[in-house]
Amino acid sequence: MSLTWSAKDHKNQNQPAAVGQKRSRNDVGNKVTVVLGAQWGDEGKGKVVDLLATEADFVCRCQGGNNAGHTVVVDGKEYDFHLLPSGIINTKSISLIGNGVVIHLPGLFEEGDKNEKKGLKGWEKRLIVSDRAHIVFDFHQVVDGLQETERQAQEGKNIGTTKKGIGPAYSSKASRTGLRVCDLLGDFKDFSTRFKNLVHQYQSMYPSLTVDVEDQLKKLKEYGERLRPMVRDGVYYMYEALHGPPKKILVEGANAALLDIDFGTYPFVTSSNCTVGGACTGLGIPPVNIGDVFGVSKAYTTRVGIGAFPTEQLNAVGELLQTRGHEVGVTTGRKRRCGWLDLVIVKYAHMINGFTAIALTKLDILDVLDEIKVGVAYKLNGKRIPHFPANMDVLHKVEVEYETFPGWKTDTSAARKWNDLPAKAQNYIRFVENHIGVPIKWVGVGKSRECMIQMF
Ligand code: GDP
Ligand code: IMO
Ligand code: MG
Numbered sequence: 001m002s003l004t005w006s007a008k009d010h011k012n013q014n015q016p017a018a019v020g021q022k023r024s025r026n027d028v029g030n031k032v033t034v035v036l037g038a039q040w041g042d043e044g045k046g047k048v049v050d051l052l053a054t055e056a057d058f059v060c061r062c063q064g065g066n067n068a069g070h071t072v073v074v075d076g077k078e079y080d081f082h083l084l085p086s087g088i089i090n091t092k093s094i095s096l097i098g099n100g101v102v103i104h105l106p107g108l109f110e111e112g113d114k115n116e117k118k119g120l121k122g123w124e125k126r127l128i129v130s131d132r133a134h135i136v137f138d139f140h141q142v143v144d145g146l147q148e149t150e151r152q153a154q155e156g157k158n159i160g161t162t163k164k165g166i167g168p169a170y171s172s173k174a175s176r177t178g179l180r181v182c183d184l185l186g187d188f189k190d191f192s193t194r195f196k197n198l199v200h201q202y203q204s205m206y207p208s209l210t211v212d213v214e215d216q217l218k219k220l221k222e223y224g225e226r227l228r229p230m231v232r233d234g235v236y237y238m239y240e241a242l243h244g245p246p247k248k249i250l251v252e253g254a255n256a257a258l259l260d261i262d263f264g265t266y267p268f269v270t271s272s273n274c275t276v277g278g279a280c281t282g283l284g285i286p287p288v289n290i291g292d293v294f295g296v297s298k299a300y301t302t303r304v305g306i307g308a309f310p311t312e313q314l315n316a317v318g319e320l321l322q323t324r325g326h327e328v329g330v331t332t333g334r335k336r337r338c339g340w341l342d343l344v345i346v347k348y349a350h351m352i353n354g355f356t357a358i359a360l361t362k363l364d365i366l367d368v369l370d371e372i373k374v375g376v377a378y379k380l381n382g383k384r385i386p387h388f389p390a391n392m393d394v395l396h397k398v399e400v401e402y403e404t405f406p407g408w409k410t411d412t413s414a415a416r417k418w419n420d421l422p423a424k425a426q427n428y429i430r431f432v433e434n435h436i437g438v439p440i441k442w443v444g445v446g447k448s449r450e451c452m453i454q455m456f
Pocket of ligand 3: 068070
């Protein structure tokens with residue numbers, strides 16, 4: 001069975017690949033490399049994916065939606081990706097939006113067209129969309145906002161969502177009233193009925209919600225037709241990729257471990273599994289095909305939105321990290337909250353994801369500090385606690401135990417190899433590596449592709 005990698009071959013290939021070829025027990029097929037956020041998001045996943053995607057055949061998104069904002073800087077040009085896998089920049093690779101992703105169609109096309117104007121070529125011909133992916137409707141986004149207002153009124157605080165409709169769309173999916181790409185491209189009469197029922201369901205919960213159903217259906221039909229050439233049975237497509245000739249397959253995680261619906265700082269999380277399991281369920285990849293799992297962590301910590309943040313620095317250090325690091329959300333333009341690197345959370349993320357290596361980004365932002373702290377343990381009532389707490393009241397109360405390092409006070413942005421880094425920066429990196437217990441494979445010292453020191 002042959003793989004369909006080139007853009008021209010993708011056209012009208014809606015036939016699923018044949019399965020059931022007999023294989024030996026040891027022949028598990030191609031291994032997939034997964035890139036995941038190890039903190040609260042915005043660690044630089046886009047940059048790491050871009051780096052790896054220069055050699056990848058196939059780059060996939062497995063979860064989340066356009067709540068993600070991944071920045072890639074190539075030849076001085078900055079591209080922002082929200083739904084499109086960042087690997088789409090590599091014109092030799094194919095990108096796949098998997099079944100686990102929730103897709104806002106106007107958002108997808110707007111993003112593609114905007115990046116095309118910047119120089120991204122032929123993205124529509126190189127994008128495959130799973131027919132099982134759920135659709136985020138405009139009203140899901142409105143409901144996201146209404147739910148935030150309700151939370152604020154009832155509990156005095158909201159989540160600080162991106163208002164991209166992610167929570168409501170995954171709620172529709174879980175309550176089995178959601179609509180998928182295959183529904184949009186199937187019997188439109190049936191789709192329209194189910195769409196109207198879904199609108200009705202939300203209007204009974206939120207009487208202020210107004211939806212111009214006919215207008216929405218008209219637009220959805222148009223978007224559906226534009227999407228149709230890209231749509232495939234994602235399961236068979238992935239199977240073929242895994243079991244065809246050797247291929248480099250990359251999965252780009254969105255959001256991050258501490259925003260995971262199961263393992264994150266619930267309820268201040270997103271609505272999908274941003275940890276390694278999401279790569280399996282969101283793309284139909286058997287666990288045995290998972291190869292390297294690269295965790296991405298900043299050399300400090302940031303968080304957008306509400307929720308506990310033990311190492312947050314509401315002081316001059318936090319401000320310096322925010323301004324020097326240009327810590328502003330790519331999706332919402334909100335200032336990111338900043339603090340010291342918290343190794344309790346990175347180790348926790350490693351427990352769940354089994355990182356095979358770490359990319360430590362934005363080391364250069366620390367260049368001007370006199371001293372640098374790293375959170376190594378949490379204490380409650382003066383005693384160390386042995387785990388990362390599930391309960392947010394507890395997480396709000398923990399005191400952080402820090403290790404303090406002298407700053408290197410040297411510009412690292414021109415460093416391209418380990419020996420170019422000052423000894424104090426090397427000490428800092430080695431400490432982080434030993435504490436997490438995972439090798440650091442890359443150290444980031446700037447925005448662009450070449451500003452990534454590869455350690456091995
Ligand atoms: P993502 O969501 O994990 O892909 O990360 P974002 O793109 O939202 O945020 C990371 C930001 O840091 C982007 O603006 C990147 O261009 C930038 N960045 C990534 N790595 C580095 C680095 O090593 N140094 C500096 N100075 N900036 C970096
Ligand atoms: P990337 O992929 C940072 C946060 C939001 C909010 C919470 C829930 O760029 O790292 P949602 O809209 O998902 O319901 O919001 O999750 N959040 C992110 N924060 N980076 C992201 O993605 C995020 N995706 C969601 O700020 O606190
Ligand atoms: Mg981001």
